[in-house]
Amino acid sequence: MIPHIFITGATGYVGGDFLHVITAAHPEWKISALVRNSEKAAKLISEYPTIRIVAGDFDSVSLIEEEVKDADIVFQIADCDHTGVASAIAKGATHHTTDRPCWVIHASGTASFIFEDMREKTCGIERTKEYNDWDGLHELLNLPDDACHRDVEKIILAAGQMDPQRIKTAILSPPTVHVHDLSDLFLLLGEAAAAGGGNATWGNEGYYLSEMGSYAWGDVSRAIAQVACEKGYIPTAEVTNLEENEPVGETLGYGSLMWGSNSRGTSIRARKLLGWTPKRPTLLEEIPGIVDGQARALGIAALGGFKSLTSSDALMSVGLGVAL
Secondary structure: OOOEEEEEOOOOHHHHHHHHHHHHHOOOOEEEEEEOOHHHHHHHHHHOOOOEEEEOOOOOHHHHHHHHHHOOEEEEOOOOOOHHHHHHHHHHHOOOOOOOOEEEEEEOOHHHHHHHHHHHOOOOOOOOOOEEOOOOHHHHHOOOOOOOOHHHHHHHHHHHHHOOOOEEEEEEEOOOOOHHHHHHHHHHHHHHHHOOOOOOOOHHHOEEEOOOOOOOHHHHHHHHHHHHHHOOOOOOOOOOOOOOOOOHHHHHOOOHHHHOOOOOEEOOHHHHHHOOOOOOOOHHHHHHHHHHHHHHHHOOOOOOOOOOOOHHHHHHOOOOOOOO
């Protein structure tokens, strides 16, 4: 049977990359995508003429419920903090039967691990706690209620716990990982679902991390400054430390929450069960291209551009699937 796929977030960064991957790998699959405006829909159709457009947004709960009711596999790759979308998906999945279960693959994020820093309002303090999705699965399924994304994850988990024979759920929680490697893992889970579950685990054992190594944002900033200096975009590789009383949030967006908190996790389940192996360049390896790309976006040239490039400019453009 050819599976019917329903995707949210298909015009976003992660969802858009995955849409490219899934259509290339399985042009025979029937794919419907939730799109919130006609301009995005037109662009999507021009690239993927066989895609069925579902006109609606995250608040179109009745529409989403109906689409999930008709779909075999659901990829929720949109807003991982939108409880309305999660509830609509969970409700739509209840219409399925044991003969035709609903496979729900939900994209979350490892900002759920930073609750200690959020509680204590700490920044730049190293915490050695590390989560993993194999023998540490119980911790992932029972993160505290004040953890980021936890309210949505609880909705997805509860849907699978209600009737595991009719509703099969998987949560994919990525940190900063190359988006192509992330799409590969989404595809592996989708192919497992299409095969009736495959080698993947689902429900209470269906929680997957997707790291490809660890790093500190301070090291990333210093590497960006070094590359930008070597390329002639900035006069020195020296970086400036932002003190706690400075407007970090205004300078770096998420500020201390993103760059000063701790989120450590190890991906075992996808590697062991699905043979997933990230093989794209690491974040540090991508920095030269990122710096050049940001320089072009800012309209500057080496040694004499009309606008200076700072390490925070380049840092904000890191395009490797940051999923907080």
